[in-house]
Amino acid sequence: MRRGVIEFCVLALLDRREHYGFELVQQLSRADGLLISEGTMYPLLSRLRRDGLVQTEWRESSAGPPRKYYRLTPTGSDALQRYRQQWELFRDAVDAIIDERQERHNESEQP
Amino acid sequence: MRRGVIEFCVLALLDRREHYGFELVQQLSRADGLLISEGTMYPLLSRLRRDGLVQTEWRESSAGPPRKYYRLTPTGSDALQRYRQQWELFRDAVDAIIDERQERHNESEQP
DNA sequence: AGAAGCTACCGTGTTACGCAAGGTACTGTG
DNA sequence: CACAGTACCTTGCGTAACACGGTAGCTTCT
Numbered sequence: 005m006r007r008g009v010i011e012f013c014v015l016a017l018l019d020r021r022e023h024y025g026f027e028l029v030q031q032l033s034r035a036d037g038l039l040i041s042e043g044t045m046y047p048l049l050s051r052l053r054r055d056g057l058v059q060t061e062w063r064e065s066s067a068g069p070p071r072k073y074y075r076l077t078p079t080g081s082d083a084l085q086r087y088r089q090q091w092e093l094f095r096d097a098v099d100a101i102i103d104e105r106q107e108r109h110n111e112s113e114q115p
Numbered sequence: 116m117r118r119g120v121i122e123f124c125v126l127a128l129l130d131r132r133e134h135y136g137f138e139l140v141q142q143l144s145r146a147d148g149l150l151i152s153e154g155t156m157y158p159l160l161s162r163l164r165r166d167g168l169v170q171t172e173w174r175e176s177s178a179g180p181p182r183k184y185y186r187l188t189p190t191g192s193d194a195l196q197r198y199r200q201q202w203e204l205f206r207d208a209v210d211a212i213i214d215e216r217q218e219r220h221n222e223s224e225q226p
Numbered sequence: 227a228g229a230a231g232c233t234a235c236c237g238t239g240t241t242a243c244g245c246a247a248g249g250t251a252c253t254g255t256g
Numbered sequence: 257c258a259c260a261g262t263a264c265c266t267t268g269c270g271t272a273a274c275a276c277g278g279t280a281g282c283t284t285c286t
Contacts, residue, residue, distance in 0.1 A: 006119075037204035038209070090116065094149070097148045
């Protein structure tokens with residue numbers, strides 16, 4: 005169901021401020037209906053990096069192992085904007101389909 | 116982006132009235148953001164049938180080749196209801212994430 | 227009558243996403 | 257010292273969406 009949308013959500017979160025991977029997993033899992041695992045997140049972040057949508061920076065943590073912080077690039081911002089439009093179109097299209105219950109179609113197609 | 120949602124939309128359309136495959140492709144493609152091809156639809160319908168969510172019936176057309184009509188089974192109706200709840204959760208979760216722009220988190224996590 | 231084009235069905239192979247499972251390493255606690 | 261928590265990562269699997277190709281009936285045009 006959420007195929008491709010996780011990428012969108014990650015970009016949206018990174019638009020607010022920079023995050024590290026583990027943190028993103030927690031943020032998204034907090035939201036009902038968006039539970040994801042690390043095995044989903046890290047490959048996704050690698051893809052985003054490979055495609056130049058994010059850039060990374062290692063930083064030490066005062067408690068625990070070092071963290072890899074991700075930040076949006078200009079390319080990433082552009083992609084996010086496109087995703088946003090696409091999402092709204094998509095969301096409204098689905099809502100339209102599931103809302104029109106028992107709509108009367110007078111297209112009885114027998115000539 | 117629309118992974119898994121097409122199935123949901125097809126069930127929703129079939130909840131209104133029965134349809135044949137080619138018609139479903141056209142209905143969904145009419146909606147912006149839900150363009151799909153026959154190569155997507157027919158395997159999907161086969162899956163739905165295999166899993167008992169729909170039942171089929173061949174019927175002659177007054178113009179053109181015969182059509183295979185699909186109708187929801189009770190199992191399909193149940194699945195649709197579950198999908199509906201799931202979709203609303205999912206949609207609202209995504210909207211929440213992309214709407215809260217620059218939200219102030221006073222969780223500066225350096226102890 | 228023949229050719230072209232639309233309708234309507236179906237399957238195969240590829241790609242890529244999400245996930246479960248497993249692995250490494252550092253820090254703090256009992 | 258062992259264990260739990262944090263934080264990173266990879267491999268392999270299942271499967272959905274798609275491009276592509278194929279079959280066959282009906283209509284239309286010449």
